[in-house]
Amino acid sequence: MEFMAWFTHKYVMHGFLWSLHKDHHHKDHDSWWERNDLFFIFYAVVSMTCIMTSSPDYFWIGKPIGFGILAYGIAYFIVHDIFIHQRFKFFRKANNKYAKAVRRAHKMHHKHLGKDKGENFGMLIVPLKYFK
Template structure:
């Protein structure tokens, strides 16, 4: 049973690396056309083409649930839940807290909250696909904690 908790937490933490890698090399790479509207809105819709990336990770998470449910991978539930948990935290931090797609968590002003906002603001400073920085979400360089 403890192995499932370990796999869950390892998966959750590995997803930060996956988010960084996907953001830097896929979203700011060959799938920039899906991510560009997140940096410079070019439509009137509440939804962004960038939201397609959530669907991708949801399908991966569901795939692990199915592998577990069909007796193919005993740790599939732990992996699927780890991916799901990271996606939920990412949504809460990125879409709700930082970008205020829903007007919640507006008064959060802890040192970490200020630093995560600052790091993400630096990422959005560049509206093109090149010259970006701070591609992760929950982990970022220590310099963004300064003056928090």
């Protein structure tokens, strides 16, 4: 899932659907809701559809795909929305090396306000340079 998230973030969100993602990098509104949140809804629908249409006879892989997307969505919500961006005020005191590296890498990603010249498109796998 991390590779798929990286690929989608780099080539879809910072590509042809930048119009939905850009308010996550550059706040152009006063709302708690972001257009970027539509991606969360899209993947929730894909996950539910895969789980509900899964069948041992014709679409056995639906459940593993659906639950994989669900697990990554939960991780995204906890790590990205709660831990990194503090949309909800939990996990504010996490201060280990991995937590600091995740925050540093994401901060470097958000340093670029435009869709080009970005870096660190993943979330859970952090380049070693951010652990220093």
